[in-house]
Amino acid sequence: MPELPEVETIRRDLAEELSGRTIEAVRVHQPDIVLPPPGPAAFVDRVSGRRIDSLDRRAKYLLLRLLGDELVQVQLRMTGRFALGTSLPDPAEFTHLAAEFDLDDGRTLFYDDTRRLGGFRLLSSADWASIEAKLGPEPLEEGFTAAVLAAALTDRHAPVKNVLLDQRRVAGLGNIYAAEALFASRLDPRRAAGSLCAEEVERLHDAIRATLLDALEHAGTTFSDYLAVNGRSGRFQDRLQVYGREGSPCLRCGEPIVRIVQAGRSTCFCPGCQH
DNA sequence: CTTGTACCCTGACCGC
C-alpha cells in the first residue's frame, strides 16, 4: 500500500544507484504489468539500451527519466516491490517476479508484484505532462499552503476523507495517511469537505504535512505488503494512531475506534474526539 | 461538472 512516504522512500533508495546507469536488457515475465501503449514487446525494445538520467516522484508515481525525451512511469499500487543487486537478496520475499532490468554495472533491478495491480508505462515528456497536469498539489512542497488546501476542499459536498483520497485534489495521500491526518486534526472523516471552517482547514493542512513528514522519517508504513528496496521494512506502523485500530481505545480520549466504509475503502476514526 | 460503484488481482483470514 505505498503512498507518498513509501514511494519517496523507494525513490531515495534507488536514485543514487540508478542515476547515470544504462539499462542493458529488460525481461518482462508478466506482460500485464506493462501498460500500453506501447505494449510489452515494444516496451522491452524501447527501454533496452537507454540511460537513466534521474529518478523523480509525483503523487504515488515513481518516474525513471531516460536520456532523450521519455520516461518510465512506475505505479506500485498494492504489492509492487523492488530489489537491486547481482541476485535476489531474499527470494522468499520475491516470489512473484514480474520484470528485471539489467544494468551496466552488473546489477539487476528486480520488480516483484504479487497481485500485478502495479506496472510500468513508457511515456513521452508531453504525454506525462498532460497526466501530471491533472494531479493535485504535492503536500510536502512549499506551494502547499492552507489556502491551497482550502481551494481543493471548497464547495465539495463529498466527505472530506474521499476528497483527500482524490489525487486530482491533493496528490500522494492514500487510505492510511488520510485517516491519520484526519485523526491528528480531530476532524470527522464524514464531514462534507466544503463544510470545514478556515481554522479546521489550517489544522488539517498542518496534520497532513506533519503526518507525511513523520512517516517519511520512519521510512514509511509496513502494514501488510509494502517493503522498501531489497525487503527493507518501514517503521511508521508502530506510530499509527487510528489506522487498523478498530475496537481499540482511542489514544487521545479512550473511546473505541470505529471502522466505517467510505468510497469502498475502510475508514478508522474516533467518534469521541473527531468532529 | 460531481459523485458513486465495479473491477483488476492474490493471499490471508474466518467460519463451518
Added chain:
DNA sequence: TGCGGTCAGGGTACAA
C-alpha cells in the same frame, strides 16, 4: 484438513 466467502485498496472506467 479443506473449502468457499470476504477483505485488503490504488487507480481507472463507467454510470447516474
